[in-house]
Every structure is written in structure tokens, then in C-alpha cells.
Amino acid sequence: MFDKLKQGWTSFIALLTPGENSAGWCRGILTGMGFLIILILLVGMYWSNEPAHFDVRLNAQEKLTGSGLDTVPGAITTSALIRVAETLLDKPGGYLTNDVMPPGLYLDNIPNWEYGALVQVRDLSRSFREDFSRSQSQSTEDPDLIIAEPNFNFNSDSWLFPPTESEYREAIERVDSYLLRISDPANVDAQFFARADNLASWLLNVESRLGSLSQRLSASVGQARINTDIAGESAAVQSTPSSVEVEVRTPWLEI
Known part of the structure; x- marks a missing residue:
């Protein structure tokens, strides 16, 4: 031998x-x-396979079944926020935006998908902290959401010291804690206020995001447009003057 x-x-x-x-x-x-x-x-x-869709009602039931809690107002929305954030971290390949080695380094589609999902997570978590969890503008903020919202807004491409995943994971844990608290009948300190003004505030933000995306997609081919930035308001002014006609075009790699 x-x-x-x-x-x-x-x-x-x-x-x-x-x-x-x-x-x-x-x-x-x-x-x-x-x-x-x-x-x-x-x-x-x-x-590069995009994560599958999920049923938001079934997702909320699965989240609360183990805790023996019922689905209360706000539980479905909160559970959906947690599920999307978890998908960012736990899908095949994990979180790719901050990868420094192949194949995550050269991939393009999924990191862009991650950024789009992350923007929605950030917007909704901000609405949770500022609107949905508060009865009025002068009421105190929820202690879990105070930590979750800024953690979701941490640098999206930090590889180390600390890694982005650790910050987002802590934010998910905080939102999960908030979900359990609003679902517990004995806990009256945590609330989700399903009011029209709270929903309208979040939808206005979504409308603004979609409007920007629509303009960028429609400008995939260069277009000459009349500048209407302050049209319809006689007293409106802007910080610096701009041309009456502007050339608008979205770079091909950003479509």
C-alpha cells in the first residue's frame, strides 16, 4: 500500500x-x-429565477397558527411585509446585491428585483412606523418599528462590518414581534389602525413610485418633451431655470 x-x-x-x-x-x-x-x-x-408569488391570507394564517393567535386587522399586511423581506434573504442564492464573488457579482436581473422589492419594504415599513401603528400624529411610535424602519434603510450593498443581511434580519425580527403583539388580545399597547387616511398616505407614495417607473419605461426611446414641471400654477417657481423643451431618455441598461 x-x-x-x-x-x-x-x-x-x-x-x-x-x-x-x-x-x-x-x-x-x-x-x-x-x-x-x-x-x-x-x-x-x-x-436568476424570480421567487414565486404567495397567497397573503394563507401566509398570515401560517404565521399565526403556531402562536395560537387569530388573524386581526393588520395581520395580513404585516405578514406580507415579513414574507417579502424574508424572501430577499432566503431565496436561492440568498441576498445577492452585496455579493463580491461570482455568480452573484455578475448577475443583473435578480439584484434589480431585490432593489425593487426592498424599496417597497422600506416604504411600507415607514408607513407602519409613521401611520398604521399610531392613532394620531402626536401619539408615540411603536418601539419595534422604531428599530425596524431604519434597519430596512441600511446600506443595501454592504458586504461586511456589518453585512446588510444582519441588519435586515434584525428588522424582520422586530416586525415579527410587532405582528405577535397586535395579534395578542391581552396586549393593548401595540395597534394597527386600519383607517382611510393611513391607507391614502401609503397609496400616495406608491402612486409616486409607479409614476416615476412609468416615465422611465416610456422613455426607453429618446423623446423630446415640452417642460411642464411648473405648468398650471402661475406662482410656482423652481430653484434653477430649465429649457422649454427637454430630451428624455432612459439608458438601455436601466430598463
């Missing part, structure tokens, strides 16, 4: 030694690199 090990070690050293075996050594390196590239491409294709 010792002779076989010695023979195998001698063959390995000979393969790495320049000379008559240099061609085989180069072929081995190129073959290994080829397999590595193919593996990275296949993993990248798998990671």
Missing part, C-alpha cells in the same frame, strides 16, 4: 513539474477552469 501511495505522489509531482508533462498540466488547468465556468453559469441561471 505504501508503494502505491508513493507511486501516486510521484506521478502528481511529475504532472506539476515543467517539462514533458507541461502540456498535460496546462490541459488539466484549462479543463478545471472550464468546468468551474460552466458550474458558475449554471448556478447563476438557477439563482
Whole structure:
């Protein structure tokens, strides 16, 4: 057995030694690199699959079943917020926006999907903190949402010290705590106020986001437009003057 090990070690050293075996050594390196590239491409294709949709009502029931709590007003929305944030971190490949190694480094579609989902998570968590959890503007903020909202707004591409995932994970835990508290009949300190003005405030923000996205998509081909930034308001002014006609175009890589 010792002779076989010695023979195998001698063959390995000979393969790495320049000379008559240099061609085989180069072929081995190129073959290994080829397999590595193919593996990275296949993993990248798998990671690029967009996460599946989910039923928001069923998701809320699953969240609360283990705790023995019923679905109360606000539980479905809160559970949906938690599920989307968890999907950012737990989907195949995990959170890719801050990756510094392939295949996450070169992927484009899923990091853009992550950013879009993250923007919605940030907007909704801000509405939770400022509107849905408060009875009026002078009421105190919820202690869990005070921490969750800024954590969701942490730098989205921090790889280390601290990593983005740890900040978002803590935010999810805080929102999950808020969900359990509003669902507990014995806890009257945490509330979700399903009022029309609270919903209107969040929808106005969504409307603004969608309006910006619509304009960027429609400008995929360059267009000359009349500047209507302050149209319809005789007393309106802007900080710096702009042309009457503007050229609007969204870069191809940003579509």
C-alpha cells in the first residue's frame, strides 16, 4: 500500500513539474477552469429565477397558527411585509446585491428585483412606523418599528462590518414581534389602525413610485418633451431655470 501511495505522489509531482508533462498540466488547468465556468453559469441561471408569488391570507394564517393567535386587522399586511423581506434573504442564492464573488457579482436581473422589492419594504415599513401603528400624529411610535424602519434603510450593498443581511434580519425580527403583539388580545399597547387616511398616505407614495417607473419605461426611446414641471400654477417657481423643451431618455441598461 505504501508503494502505491508513493507511486501516486510521484506521478502528481511529475504532472506539476515543467517539462514533458507541461502540456498535460496546462490541459488539466484549462479543463478545471472550464468546468468551474460552466458550474458558475449554471448556478447563476438557477439563482436568476424570480421567487414565486404567495397567497397573503394563507401566509398570515401560517404565521399565526403556531402562536395560537387569530388573524386581526393588520395581520395580513404585516405578514406580507415579513414574507417579502424574508424572501430577499432566503431565496436561492440568498441576498445577492452585496455579493463580491461570482455568480452573484455578475448577475443583473435578480439584484434589480431585490432593489425593487426592498424599496417597497422600506416604504411600507415607514408607513407602519409613521401611520398604521399610531392613532394620531402626536401619539408615540411603536418601539419595534422604531428599530425596524431604519434597519430596512441600511446600506443595501454592504458586504461586511456589518453585512446588510444582519441588519435586515434584525428588522424582520422586530416586525415579527410587532405582528405577535397586535395579534395578542391581552396586549393593548401595540395597534394597527386600519383607517382611510393611513391607507391614502401609503397609496400616495406608491402612486409616486409607479409614476416615476412609468416615465422611465416610456422613455426607453429618446423623446423630446415640452417642460411642464411648473405648468398650471402661475406662482410656482423652481430653484434653477430649465429649457422649454427637454430630451428624455432612459439608458438601455436601466430598463
